[in-house]
Amino acid sequence: MAKWVYTFGGGKAEGSRNMKELLGGKGANLAEMASLGIPVPPGFTITTEACNHFYANDRTYPSDLKEQVEAALGTVADLTGKVFGDAKEPLLLSVRSGARASMPGMMDTVLNLGLNDETVKVLAESAGTRFAWDSYRRFIQMYSDVVLGVDHHEFESILELEREKRGAAQDTDLDAEALQEIVELYKKLVEDTHETPFPQEPHDQLWGSVGAVFGSWMNPRAIAYRQLHDLPASWGTAINVQAMVFGNTGDDSATGVAFTRNPATGEKALYGEFLVNAQGEDVVAGIRTPQDLTEAAKEASGSNLPSLEAIMPEAFTEFKGIVERLESHYRDMQDVEFTVERGKLWMLQTRAGKRTAKAALKVAVDMAAEGLITREEAVGRVEPNALDQLLHPTLDPEAERTLMTRGLPASPGAATGAVVFSAEEAERERSEGNDTLLVRNETSPEDIHGMVAAVGILTARGGMTSHAAVVARGMGKPCVCGAGALKIDAKAGTMKVAGKTWKAGDVITIDGATGEIFDGRVPTLQPELTGDFGTLMEWADAARRMKVRANAETPNDARVALDFGAEGIGLCRTEHMFFEGERIVSVREMILASDEAGRRAALDKLLPMQRQDFLELFTIMSGLPVTIRLLDPPLNEFLPKEDDEIADVAKAMGVKPARLRERLIALTEANPMLGHRGCRLLVTYPEIAEMQTRAILEAAAEAAKETGKSVTPEIMVPLVGMRSELDTVKKIIQETADTLKANGTAVDFSIGTMIELPRAALRAQEIAEAADFFSFGTNDLTQTTFGISRDDAANFIPSYQEQGLIEKDPFVTLDADGVGVLVRVGANEGRKARPELKVGICGEHGGDPASIRFCDAVGLDYVSCSPFRVPIARLAAAQAALSTSQDQTA
């Protein structure tokens, strides 16, 4: 016989904290508290399995559920001395949902269950007439709404009419008689709309509530919440049925919530609030001003309301002891709910408390220091993504603000600046020391210098993986993308939102963590990388197996990466170096050249600039590994696209616009993502690979001389699909190196490849025979494996997400089932050919904790991510290693 019901109360329980899957979070913790001897209102939990049975069997209950509930009610009766359905000592119940994960407010609750025309009188005798009728009124309203589906507005209307009639300003001004009359009106409303009278039989009320709470697991709100938080419907919810306790039976009663530490700062001090003579919903509703729990908090807040410590010292002392015990027992900061009923303390809930990133860090480090948890556990206690909040400026939460509109939170951090509509303006203002926000419909590689110059980026179009978003994240620069309400007229130098106009030079503020855009300046707080941060990172570094590198091209990026603890550069995208100043001119000359000689002439001009780029990088990274990817994008990315730009560039270069346009057309591809780029460029224009190799090796030699540390560059060939491609480019690199060596520049280097095409992963064994290292380019690998262009995905992915076709954006979190299979195959096959093969990942996934966990499981040697995500990656890598080692010891 299946056990569907678990009782708790009176110092013991059938369940425990380890049974969250079966009892839900609330039920498991109620059972745990009961077992610890902590006072919880006696009750029982109906399991999630009963919920699943309910859905699997056309919304019916297991045949033996009723019997088990009756038995449990008996146990509660024994503990409370009250009997459910009894007219003399009636037991009143609360019925609450409780799923495995907290889903606040998503599902239904019924309180005061068991009240009817008879029991209300008994309650009146023990707790007062007004209290009893008010409770009955509330119960009818709640039950009818939740169980019978009677619109709660209709009850509100009745209440309002009655208040008017009696000149009562608030519900509390209504006396017992009025409430009694309202109850009659309520019951009539139910009978009229529902066509049967309001149920008087407590068992009918109970089963009606159980059905409604199970049913609420599938209400649209709950479904949407689960989709949003990635929770499977198959979990089901449990139901907790408990004896009612009342915090609103007079001045010796109270109700409140508390955290064992400050959830905003992490400070170790009891933190929370309560109300005298109130129910839980009153605390939440915020109508009355809540009081502080402790004298210390009262003093700190300057409140003139007495603390719990002061007015109910006995209950407070018991409470303080209990929560301290709970924190020790659970070895984590607790978030608790409690009620004092006529001086008697009842604990209603305990759970791990939600906290800010800052608090999480402090709590973890403090608890390890207190010996409550180990350092490894501390490392596991901070959500890596939460660190992002700590690494960027944030809006002062106290500051006033005027919201203009919203976009997508594309790159975290808050920034204030004058609006500019072009990269050139941004640069000009920068040179005069002014902060600007670059506002564009969308950005392109030509805007990079503007993005560098601006303090933040705002675009009207494009998604989380648009050019602006990706580049901004890479730069660690605040960015809000796809703010569709923004109508930009760059020529006129204006932008409009909902009819209102802003001009170039007007100051606005963006919050890249929320996607909000504010008019004017909103004060920001600078990030503090406190000692706790450093401490936790140190512990994380001690725990992790994988190395963490950064994707960086500029000296600034490289320095930031180093500051954040990067152990090398995993991806230096050389094309990003091609857009600045004179370089772009030479790059264009190369592209426009009609033969190899012309290309070589242009490349000769680029050589010293590239060499200087690499020299700076090598010098900054001082002996750490630097992986340099040879030219990757299609050449037309370097040409201007618009007519007026073409005219400007043609003039500057001294060629006819027609020539530029002709070349642009010749280079335009149907599907540039799958076109003439990567190693395909290097095979057709070997002189490019030659120039880049020379720049790399000469710079390495010079850097080694300057820093006194040996530099071993890793040269990476992009977009290889066939071993023959790698062989061909490798030959060019090797021959160039041989020539340099013959001329006295001898540098050790290694040659590897990106694995970013399905075919490369499938043929990894033979490719590895020719490669010193692999770096999984999971951006492109995701595009090709799914057959989805990141640039075009916005046309259908939102619809996919709405309809629930896709859980996680595969461009954010590595698709372990598809793309991940290729990563695993690629790594394993590659190592078959070459056991010492160094294997890493670069691209956006390298900074995503879930993806990092996958990389650790597959056994990659390192991840590489944008500089600002390096700390996140370090922590995620540590957590991955710790969970692996736990798995192994388990």
Added chain:
Amino acid sequence: MAKWVYTFGGGKAEGSRNMKELLGGKGANLAEMASLGIPVPPGFTITTEACNHFYANDRTYPSDLKEQVEAALGTVADLTGKVFGDAKEPLLLSVRSGARASMPGMMDTVLNLGLNDETVKVLAESAGTRFAWDSYRRFIQMYSDVVLGVDHHEFESILELEREKRGAAQDTDLDAEALQEIVELYKKLVEDTHETPFPQEPHDQLWGSVGAVFGSWMNPRAIAYRQLHDLPASWGTAINVQAMVFGNTGDDSATGVAFTRNPATGEKALYGEFLVNAQGEDVVAGIRTPQDLTEAAKEASGSNLPSLEAIMPEAFTEFKGIVERLESHYRDMQDVEFTVERGKLWMLQTRAGKRTAKAALKVAVDMAAEGLITREEAVGRVEPNALDQLLHPTLDPEAERTLMTRGLPASPGAATGAVVFSAEEAERERSEGNDTLLVRNETSPEDIHGMVAAVGILTARGGMTSHAAVVARGMGKPCVCGAGALKIDAKAGTMKVAGKTWKAGDVITIDGATGEIFDGRVPTLQPELTGDFGTLMEWADAARRMKVRANAETPNDARVALDFGAEGIGLCRTEHMFFEGERIVSVREMILASDEAGRRAALDKLLPMQRQDFLELFTIMSGLPVTIRLLDPPLNEFLPKEDDEIADVAKAMGVKPARLRERLIALTEANPMLGHRGCRLLVTYPEIAEMQTRAILEAAAEAAKETGKSVTPEIMVPLVGMRSELDTVKKIIQETADTLKANGTAVDFSIGTMIELPRAALRAQEIAEAADFFSFGTNDLTQTTFGISRDDAANFIPSYQEQGLIEKDPFVTLDADGVGVLVRVGANEGRKARPELKVGICGEHGGDPASIRFCDAVGLDYVSCSPFRVPIARLAAAQAALSTSQDQTA
């Protein structure tokens, strides 16, 4: 001790026909003939392993090679009574290359080796003075060219001067004395240019020749030939050294070549030619008119020269007996070379004869009828691709022609017609009964009606897989693509090639099998699908395991497919139906609609047209399976692109051009191949799937009623990467079917999906849980697996082929190592979930024999290809099955 040398002659041999890898084709067959007791000049073969040793060891010979060659020379001496290097009875040798596969003319040969100032005199005594000095002269010239690298033009100059001096019109007019003088001049030339005298020592001559012949394996000509024919360099060449025999020692000598059957027609009759008193090179040179071998052939050709049968009856009878024996022995048509030296017949070579497709068919069918080979062997004897020649009109080989220029041979068949530059002109001319050739820079889906109306297509741009090429092949219509020399001015109605101009209406001819374009009309021959064709197809059908279907949308295509033996339609691309007449208007209305209601209104207009399309298809296919793919391409393919077209369309639709342009821009994608298409369209616009499902099911019901045969359409969902996509579209289809059923239209149907993305192949198991069938869309699967856009590949693939990075175009022959891995995984995983899963392939690879072999090996149920390739696929599938069954019995 390795054996490097194999002797043959005198009725025995150390080698045999099975040793082609070691002895080369020529050497193996010489050994075989010797063993059969057929007279071959005694000699020996130096193995391909010796060649490989030569290259692996810096062009040196195995240490024991010399010894083995000496021993072999001894054997030859025993058989001939002549001794190599002997002054009295000198043995003269021929030294010929002979690789595993025939490489005609690619490598070097040295004849008359062993002649020197002494032996020439001995030869003069036995064979006449003039003959001897002429032989010596030829030897010096050939040897100096091949071995010493003296330019053969210099010898020609000497010869010419001498002829002038002596008033000799031809070489044959030079007498012995003159030739002797020429020999002196030759020797002087060698000594002057080569700085050493011409080698007199026969062994020096022999080793010089052996080195030169091995060396010629790596000459640029040979390397290029091997690349072209996919032959690995690792094979190496063997060398055949034989006693010289002379067909030019008088009127009782002759030399000739023969086929045991007619290589053009396959007719069973000795076919060949010979010359009296001549050497092999004279037959090839074509200076003298060769004579027929048989009296019958002489009569048939009306020649006035006597036949071999008539003038050398004894040798002829022996020859006839030998070649008949060879054909029986080799069980295939033979191509032989022979020489008669003073009445004595010598066989110099035998090998399987090259033949036309027509001959191959007849020879195979005849030989099976004769009992020489089995029917299964007959099926294996015809190269499937060769059938292509038989299924299309060809240029009359006798006809005169004037070449204009060349393009790519994009779709086989010859066609003559008046030049038109637009689809509309083509349609207009067609309606007046005129044949046209549609000439475009490139074609787009909007040209389809013009391609249908024209008899052939010619484009200036685009490769073998361009739109024009793919569509033309699908239609079985001749097409030449990418004729870069063509400068088209469609507005002016002219095209230029190399300065010459053709106008619209001028007649030209294209040969889609060669890519040639001719001025004016060139007569063509219509294909005859003779009885032999039908017979062989019948045998093939009996042998094959896989079904063969066709890719077809139009009634005409479906009929052609059926005529060619298709067993159903494997891919009906519904979008092709959207371009004609009124439909395109409704399609555009749908695309321009701003909401679902607008789209539905347009789809309502399309419904009856689509239903009619399907009704016709189902009626023609009468009970055979028909797989219909729901709408696949991105919507902007249906919109006009050019300004003037936009204006026209906007006018016709009564909308503003700006509206059209706006929509066009909104629908323009960075990478349309990876964009909003396939099931992504169906998920976002479910009403399209609904309309198409309705059209399919209603048509199926009607067709079943009309034909009396049940129709079970297979509805195919394109571009699925995740099971959730298939589930979503399946639900739409199922709900539409349920609605129809409720209204009285109940049709059995199945729902399947294309597997055309790497992820779909990797997740095939879960996708198969929701699919009745899989069809591998290997075109897109190749694009995504390689990360190569077919439309853009022309920018680098030619360079890849030149540099040898890629062997076969993966869009023509399935890449078994990469894409094929995914096909195999997809099929296996799919069948794990659903053992009865029907699995096929559609797309270009379905008609490629090598790919079909792969599909058979993977265990696919069917292949689907364009109608004109159906016979090829049937034959290839049969060969695949036969080779599999051989593999199993082996």
